[in-house]
Amino acid sequence: MEQEVIATLARTFELHGFGNVETRAVEPMDQLLRKGDTSKEVYVLRRLQEEDGGKDRGIGLHFDLTVPFARYVLENAGKLEFPFRRYQIQKVWRGERPQEGRFREFTQADIDIVGRDTLPFHHDVEVARVMLEALSRLDFLPGFRLQVNNRKLIQGFYAGLGLDEHGIDEVMRLVDKLDKLDPAKVRELLLTEAGVTEEQADKALALATIRTTDDSFVEQVRALGVSSELLDEGLDELATLVRACAPLVTERTRIEADLSIARGLDYYTGTVFETRLDGFASLGSICSGGRYDALASDGRTTYPGVGISLGLSRLLVPLVQRGVLTADRSVPSVVVVAVTAEETRAEADAVATALRARGIPCEVAPSAAKFGKQIRHAERRGIPYVWFPDAEGAGEVKDIRSGNQVAADPATWQPPTQDLRPQVVVTTTSTSTSEGESS
Amino acid sequence: MEQEVIATLARTFELHGFGNVETRAVEPMDQLLRKGDTSKEVYVLRRLQEEDGGKDRGIGLHFDLTVPFARYVLENAGKLEFPFRRYQIQKVWRGERPQEGRFREFTQADIDIVGRDTLPFHHDVEVARVMLEALSRLDFLPGFRLQVNNRKLIQGFYAGLGLDEHGIDEVMRLVDKLDKLDPAKVRELLLTEAGVTEEQADKALALATIRTTDDSFVEQVRALGVSSELLDEGLDELATLVRACAPLVTERTRIEADLSIARGLDYYTGTVFETRLDGFASLGSICSGGRYDALASDGRTTYPGVGISLGLSRLLVPLVQRGVLTADRSVPSVVVVAVTAEETRAEADAVATALRARGIPCEVAPSAAKFGKQIRHAERRGIPYVWFPDAEGAGEVKDIRSGNQVAADPATWQPPTQDLRPQVVVTTTSTSTSEGESS
Structure with missing residues (x-):
């Protein structure tokens, strides 16, 4: 079953000119820990017969496909043609105690487009469209909606409210809790922890309630009476994205501008994506990503990127476990x-x-x-x-x-x-x- | 490149009714070490933040696809239909210091047919034919020859020489050194270490020199004047195999009965396979396997199997490194x-x-x-x-x-x-x- 799905995804990605890249599962620990906060999830390897302190202690299994891809881009920068489109469908491992809905080993399917120095915004539109098309070709899937937002929009809005950089980060962190806490509680935290005014708190919360399936969110944001250059840029990008995806929308395949989406701790700098499967709310986002102004950097050159990562096991295992999906025979023979x-x-x-x-x-x-x-x-x-x-x-x-x-x-x-x-x-x-x- | 090759192999295996099985890369150490002598090659996993002695210390990465498949058969025996044909194309890991021609992580493609209690000999013929067909479809490959032998033939011959079980094992172990030592040295070891007579040593060495592309090896063995029931059985099986593969033989795709092949330490009990690529002698065997009377056993039921494992990385990496293989463009776009x-x-x-x-x-x-x-x-x-x-x-x-x-x-x-x-x-x-x- 997973093989069929992978073949369908790969076919779609290749139709759009994405080439397949595979990186080794084993990476040096200093590469894996570059992001710092994911260190708990890494599986460290040692050879069974190795004396303590052996040379190989510094390697582990990759836990996503972004970190290895960033290394790959830097190592092969001289040979790659930019903008560089790649898809990568591989196993990743997380060193968690296995429990329901958590997998030690699971398959991810990532697409990314990487530029050298610059990467035009139309590539954000491109990855969204490619992933929408790929998902819509999985005809056994229930309906789903791609939720999109833009960090420039959020940060520009908070800046327009008069917040400084620290204030912006704090408010973003607290508003991101809206999926767990109720709005009154988040409002209280905004006042006490972030130290914003009541008006700032109310407007930040009002922004996060805006959800439209077309570009009418622009008017709703404007109606809040906040403005900044960055906000304009974010509104423009997000409206362009939603309009460009509209031709792909069907009853099953939907897009939604959801201004509460921020993708918390990740280092996104523009477009952000999440995806919800109808009837499987508890799964969370099955397909997430966004724009990085620096997917990779070697100090001299910066490689901006935009990409989406589909959690294939996260998608398939619950469907198979709940008996939604099965195969009509157990062998290929006709x-x-x-x-x-x-x-x-x-x-x-x-x-x-x-x-x-x-x-x-x-x-x-x-x-x-x-x-x-x-x-x-x-x-x-x-x-x-x-x-x-x-x-x-x-x-x-x-x-x-x-x-x-x-x-x-x-x-x-x-x-x-x-x-x-x-x-x-x-x-x-x-x-x-x-x-x-x-x- | 590897993706294309995998797709070709999978297509061939499925045409023959082999279903795809994928097992997790992470296995309990007690499963991985069941065979004992490969313990040095295992990568042991621990979670980065784990206190010493944590529960997860008992897991490692699989180093082949046979051990996980044996576990899979036992765990799913109640649900599987026997004879069960599966192919499995996955990464495996060996905890070796990387050096030329050795890979920490490489891809293997295995086919096996497993029975419950019994498995007719015609399945030995089947796996040989399927792998010959799969290899011959890789049209970028140089020519190759599948070398076949039969443990019953070797053991039956040594038994016919009057050796007991211990003697048989010893002689087999020493004759297996013919690919590293010259015949005179092996003869000396047979006399001194295995303690056989000069006539026994000469006949054992004579057997190991027999190499034919048809079933004429039978006559050559008979001419050595040794006989036993087990030898007859082995000669009959091997002759059947060589004759049944003859229709697949071309200039590029060859089969050879090579009576020196024993697959040393592995637990084969009948047919054994190795495969040599023309012009790449230093690679050794790229595709090996054979018949196990007990691929798996749970004490009550025994599951005999026959299979072949293709070392895909071992095959492709040298071809790519030597510049023999390349792609005519770096992206899928036309x-x-x-x-x-x-x-x-x-x-x-x-x-x-x-x-x-x-x-x-x-x-x-x-x-x-x-x-x-x-x-x-x-x-x-x-x-x-x-x-x-x-x-x-x-x-x-x-x-x-x-x-x-x-x-x-x-x-x-x-x-x-x-x-x-x-x-x-x-x-x-x-x-x-x-x-x-x-x-």
Whole structure:
């Protein structure tokens, strides 16, 4: 199931010119800890037979794909062509005690566009559109909404309220608590902890309540009577983004300007993204990201970036666990070729070879058991057809769902397209046997 | 590059009814150390903030895909249908000091067929044929030969020489050194260490020199005048295998019965496989495996298996490093859609959307620079076409390799098939920018 989803995502990303990058899972600890505050989540590696203090103590498993990608950009800057688009779909690890909804090992799918020195704003629009398109192609997903905001808008608004840099950070930190605390409590904290005036607190809270599916948020912000150059820039960028995504909107695929979104501690400097899945509020954001003015820097050159990261396991595991998603068969085979007697296994092999040459996955029965048993062998795996070969290299093929049996030639017989590959089925009882990422 | 190879392998495995299994990279140490002698290679994990003696000390990264698969089979035995075919393509890690030709992190592609209690011999033939087919589809590979032997043949031969179980193991261990020591030295060790007679030593060495591309090895073994029931069984199995693989043999894809192959310390009990790449002798075997009478066992039930493991990084990294393999462009895009002015970027976007809807990867130029600069942008990335949109949603498309420029409609224009995806090119200068698995 995850393989199918990854293939769909990769196909979409490549249609938009994003190249695949893979980085090693093991990174030096000094790279991994560059951001500081995530240090608790890192798995440190040591070789089993290593004496204490061995050279290898300084390595660990990556916990996201942004940190390794920043290292990759710096290491390969001389060879890369900018703007550089990459997608990266890999496992990441977090050293947490496993508990429900938390995975030690999970798959992320990231897209980023990185520039050298500058990166035009239209790339913010681009990553939003690409991820909307990718998600909308996952047709088993419930509806979802991409929530967008802009740090310039928030910071410009707070600056327009008369707050200084420290005040802006404090208010942003406290307003970000609105998803856990009620507004009255946040208002109280704004007054006591951030030391802002009642008017400043009320306007900051009013801003955070604005939510529109088109660019009408601009008027609502203007109505609050606050202005600054940075605010204008943020409003303009966000309005451009929402308008540019509008052609992709359907009943399932929605976009929303949500002026409460700030992506707290992360170092975003403009556009920010979060994504909510309908009916799975408890999952939080399944797909987040934004604009960094400095994704990477080597001191002389700065590499601004904009990207979104999709938490694939976070998305799929709950859907599979709740039995929403399953596959209609447990193996790729469309056909079991029956074996009449061990001495004629070669006849069955020849039929299978002819079918495979035409792209039809199949397997040959493991033993020359009674045909009833060979049919049950197919049935238990959900394989829809059994082929009974004759001595002339052809035979008859039975659709074991309908019982229909017809004469057929392996050089021409074709199953219906929907039978060719296992289908992802939306259901309410799970029969999946695949291993979840939780451990 | 590796992604393309993985897709080709997966497609072949699925055509043969092998289902994809993925297991977590992190396994309990008691699972990983079950085999004992590989303990030096394991990376042990600990959480960075963990106090010594924490619960998580007992986990590590898997170093192959066989050990995790054996665990998987036991854990899911109740839900699996046997014989169970799976392929598994994942990273594995070995805690070695990195050095040339050794990778801390590398990709393996394994296929196995597992039975419950019994597994007919024809599945040995099946895995050999599937892997031969998969390798032969990697058309950038030099020629290769699958070397096959059978432990029953070796053990049966030594038993026929009059050796007991301990003697058999000793002789097998010493004969296995023939790839490092010369025959005279091995003969001396057989006499002094294994304590066999001169005749026994000579016959054991004679057996190990037999190498045939058809089943004529049977006669050569018979000519040595040794017999035992187990030897007969081994000769019969190996002859069946070589004959059944003959239809797949081409100049590039070869099979060879090599009676020196024993796969030393591994717990194989019948068929054994190794694979050599022409011109890359120093790589050793790139693809190895065999038959286990007990791939897994829970005390009551035994699960015999037969499988082959392809060392994908071991195969690809040297080819890329020696510049044998490269890609003809660094991005998936076939077309750069030029932007005449920032105000008309939407026209370029519309052309790109129309092309993508028909499966043609493309990107829109990052800025409305002079067309010469936009063409160079494509050129530097190896992108073959630049599209100049007009106000009517069509425009002209230029093949920048030939300079040819023609009027075109994005709803119908189609590039030649070989331009649709980056091609793997066999060359002598490497321009790849992808990150190797070595670290």
